Amino acid sequence: MAQFQSLADAVRDNLKHGDTVAFEGFTHLIPHAAAHEAIRQGITDLTLIRMTPDIVYDQMIGMGLAKKVVFSYAGNPGVGLLRRMRDAIENQYPRAIETVEHSHAAMANAYEAGAAGLPVAVFRGYKGAGLKAVNPDIKSVICPFTGEELAAIPAHRADVTFIHAQKANAKGDVLIEGIIGVQKEAALAAKRVVVTVEEVVPDFKDLHPNLCILPHWTVSAIAVVPGGAHPSYTHGYYARDNATYLDWDKISADRELFTAWMQEHVLDATPEVFAERVKGL
């Protein structure tokens, strides 16, 4: 049952040291504010699941929160590499991290299987691909009708999933629209779900019947954080801050610059600053 909480309380009640957690959002609706709160609370030894770790996990990894990352594309989309994640993998800085690497198709299927309550995702994938040799989680099943060998990987079942969404209504039903990504699957695949939203509206009466909605009874906590996706974006509210993605390449390239940036913009900040950041976008 959805509880309306402050972001600090929602994170504190739902994310524990050592948890397996997904902060999802495919380019759109990445829950940056929630990740910053996790960083402020210093919750560590996390297993982080995300298709594209993006800036959000580059920051968490750079701050030493992650012990393991499950992912499929470790780039800064359209810009280049994720330099804090690279530093962790190549130089074990600030700590060594374990990686479990998949393809996008595999990750999407693993969330789908998790939402579907299955232990395994079955799909046509990884044919001739090198990941099969380095990721022991990639196995196969044989189609009993055609004999075709299909890829099989474990379903994602996070302890908690964090997402950002446009709106909740007063009951706590949550609306996601635009590029909806894998958020519904990531949410339904997790034991607990925390949603940051741009705003709360009384009801969803005039919405189209087929929109992507998480009913209130599938959600653990909702925190209102206007701008909470920045520098990602919220369709209908503000645009992607592409300049910040470009800037991140420089900030993340230097350990000291990164540390200073995180101190100023995350550790010494509050969720309220996000509303300011998206003004004019």
Add this chain to the structure above:
Amino acid sequence: MAQFQSLADAVRDNLKHGDTVAFEGFTHLIPHAAAHEAIRQGITDLTLIRMTPDIVYDQMIGMGLAKKVVFSYAGNPGVGLLRRMRDAIENQYPRAIETVEHSHAAMANAYEAGAAGLPVAVFRGYKGAGLKAVNPDIKSVICPFTGEELAAIPAHRADVTFIHAQKANAKGDVLIEGIIGVQKEAALAAKRVVVTVEEVVPDFKDLHPNLCILPHWTVSAIAVVPGGAHPSYTHGYYARDNATYLDWDKISADRELFTAWMQEHVLDATPEVFAERVKGL
């Protein structure tokens, strides 16, 4: 590429004797007009796939078009039995039909797997159920991670799928809304797709981005048939004709009454009568 055609041409060009065909629509949007056209054209030896055969297949079976039916619920929803289908199974009248029986979950998964280009649908199903013993298409795969035995059935891959939808735009993109059922999956799982629509509009510019749409390049033919779902319904256009569903119980109970009804309302009719039938609904 979607071609705009008359219903007669669309059926003639896409449905052949001996085809495997799905007329889908879950209570809502059942393509009755298209089925009537198939009956008028006397296309036989069909393998009919549908979750609930409903009145639409009761009529096709009663007219002797089907050699095989793949289904999961052979009832007149909310009313009772499908009497023409029963007569075919129990008394081989007007001809013997082969049946392949599944559960709803299995049928939905088989369409999904077909749309996904997989040979097999894998799900948790049929545990302790009798259908496993009488349907040789129900097999299993073992999860390579947990050892759990999961049900496996062949994906649906129809030669042609018929659906009814609210609208097409001038390019031939098709909009389905309301109870969307398995139509997207049934369409994407088939080699050819024929869509009857209530109307054609110039474009879909102001529609919500996440609606269920089949892009024009996934559709073979579109025929405009206002009322074409009757006595099923079209959300936003007309309501379900529940009285006709109730009446069907009597009409279908008697072979001669059925034959006379089909002669008058189907064989001697045209697609244009559907618009008349939904007036006032």
Add this chain to the structure above:
Amino acid sequence: MTDFTPTEMMTIAAARQLTSRDVCFVGIGAPSAACNVARLTHAPDITLIYESGTIGTAPDVLPLSIGDGELCETAVSTVAVPEMFRYWLQGGRISIGFLGAAQLDKFGNINTTVIGDYHHPKVRLPGGGGAPEIATSCGEIYITLKQATRSMVEKIDFYTSFGHGDGGDHRARLGITTKGPTLLITDLAIWRPDPVSKEFTVVSLHQGVTRDMVQETCGWTVRFADDLEQTPPPTELELTTLRDLQARTAAAHGGSKKGN
């Protein structure tokens, strides 16, 4: 409290078992009536799901089919049917599934498929629809049924959906992790499975019903609980709510239409 029929008692007894916290997979008929009476009386926040994909519906009128338009119009969200069966049912998000039966045995196994041999049936019934997976994926199963020796039988002709099998831990032995049938509500009584044997046992008789009446309309030897209770009769509110719902429904679905 006025007079009431056994079917009304059955529906209302079922409604009482539901709470605002429940997420119900609703079938047509008595379950639909029971769930909506609950919603309109003591369980306003109950979540009703019909397998047409409508989640959180609040129809003003009982649907004739599980896909009537009003279910979608009043739903919190309407999803595709594959999603319904994968994310919502198989995903373990339904707390209570309702099932009816053409034939039921004392362990809650259900037949709605055929009377007689499957390949040469005496009567071909509609079949399972969603039942095979409802029976195993919902947290627990409530069964509603009008008693008759024809339907409550020692041995069913076909296992459309699995209840407790041969009883005891048969579900667990098949790897099924949900509870299965935990409640049978008939027009005469409320039954619950014995904790160990899983055989349905009468725990409460509806008003005016005797043990003999239950036994005479049941095809197996009935077990009665030691502390047999009496089902409280419908309250004025319950009965009015149910009858108003049914009156609205009858008006909406109409009878035979002119023409066509």
Add this chain to the structure above:
Amino acid sequence: MTDFTPTEMMTIAAARQLTSRDVCFVGIGAPSAACNVARLTHAPDITLIYESGTIGTAPDVLPLSIGDGELCETAVSTVAVPEMFRYWLQGGRISIGFLGAAQLDKFGNINTTVIGDYHHPKVRLPGGGGAPEIATSCGEIYITLKQATRSMVEKIDFYTSFGHGDGGDHRARLGITTKGPTLLITDLAIWRPDPVSKEFTVVSLHQGVTRDMVQETCGWTVRFADDLEQTPPPTELELTTLRDLQARTAAAHGGSKKGN
């Protein structure tokens, strides 16, 4: 026709290969530019799909990421990512997939994962993203790449996505039914696989490019077609369309923002 850069020639040569009947899975960078130039010139009805779920997009500006807002705003439909990978990519509905490469070998196998050993990499690259399944589920694969001996190598460090493997019928032997890489467009030339060996062969040199220039920037011994052609230089329309697109893009994405 004005002056043009090798990268512009590469983008325009790729654009020319596309038609209004194609359904393209578009990556960021040169593929995105090529696909949109095609759409804005000779292939107005081409269907562009980005893996963020946006189907049939027509952005006015090149997206910085595959999930930029404009892709959704101009799309025919935006679907969930699992659906994108299951129904659209795996479902075999994409005719052409574009891939880039950090390392490429002469059989079209691609590495974008690591330089050096996987477990102890010299350079950890972003990885495959959608590439492993794009490479095997799309009807055919077009590769765009700026030539360099560092990137066009005899042996790649990691098989992020499979091209023709060791050449010949290697794809078929793995049960892959799609064509794989059928075209390589670099800043210097157009390459196609030999019909039998599947080794990439230069079939057309861009204007002003010599065989030596191609060989000097390629890490394997280059094969040239007997009937080597010359790529027609960009037309005024092509070049203007590309440059306008890039100017709009630069203006939209801006540079470093004040504050924050």
